[in-house]
Amino acid sequence: MSYLPDALETLIGELTRLPGIGRKTAQRLVFCLLRAPGEAPRQLAEALERVARDVTFCPRCFNLAEQGALCKICADPRRREAVICVVETPTDLIAIERAGGFDGRYHVLGGAINPLEGVGPEDLHIDDLISRLQEGGVEELILASNATLDGDTTALYLARIVQPLGIAVTRLARGLPMGGDLEFADEHTISRALQARTRFES
Numbered sequence: 001m002s003y004l005p006d007a008l009e010t011l012i013g014e015l016t017r018l019p020g021i022g023r024k025t026a027q028r029l030v031f032c033l034l035r036a037p038g039e040a041p042r043q044l045a046e047a048l049e050r051v052a053r054d055v056t057f058c059p060r061c062f063n064l065a066e067q068g069a070l071c072k073i074c075a076d077p078r079r080r081e082a083v084i085c086v087v088e089t090p091t092d093l094i095a096i097e098r099a100g101g102f103d104g105r106y107h108v109l110g111g112a113i114n115p116l117e118g119v120g121p122e123d124l125h126i127d128d129l130i131s132r133l134q135e136g137g138v139e140e141l142i143l144a145s146n147a148t149l150d151g152d153t154t155a156l157y158l159a160r161i162v163q164p165l166g167i168a169v170t171r172l173a174r175g176l177p178m179g180g181d182l183e184f185a186d187e188h189t190i191s192r193a194l195q196a197r198t199r200f201e202s
């Protein structure tokens with residue numbers, strides 16, 4: 001049985017539902033908050049409440065946004081309209097943004113096609129993507145779904161629909177990780193890197 005007040009038990013219980021947080025870590029976080037000076041617990045509570053209340057999906061690209069408005073990328077006039085990068089989730093979008101160098105727009109599918117788990121094209125934001133493309137002005141669609149069976153299935157499905165629209169369809173290259181030794185790479189990665197080899201520019 002627990003010797004902690006119910007309020008603390010409830011909070012610990014909620015925290016352990018998060019990935020990577022076990023009971024010990026949750027307990028440590030809660031005690032750290034209790035020891036924190038001033039308004040820290042209340043500020044955290046308010047931040048959580050704001051997320052629950054205000055965070056929505058962008059009506060255009062389905063990235064995370066606030067209060068039903070366009071996301072920061074769709075609202076940014078400096079981003080090129082002619083290139084759309086298709087990703088599975090908002091976290092994939094963050095990964096590409098963190099890498100820098102992409103100045104186009106995105107479209108977040110909300111997952112990948114997985115027939116075994118009953119996820120079909122109609123469960124993803126594919127119709128919304130086609131409507132966007134039919135508005136015109138898009139010259140290239142970059143398929144940045146994951147390098148998994150589901151990601152590849154999704155990319156193939158999209159390529160088949162989008163290519164007839166006269167839009168260039170590209171796929172992220174597969175290759176060796178930076179700083180990685182060839183001898184530690186798996187054979188699938190090596191064979192894809194070999195297929196996607198590029199001319200040496202010196």
Ligand SMILES: [Zn+2]
Binds near residue numbers: 060063074
């Ligand atoms: Zn958006």
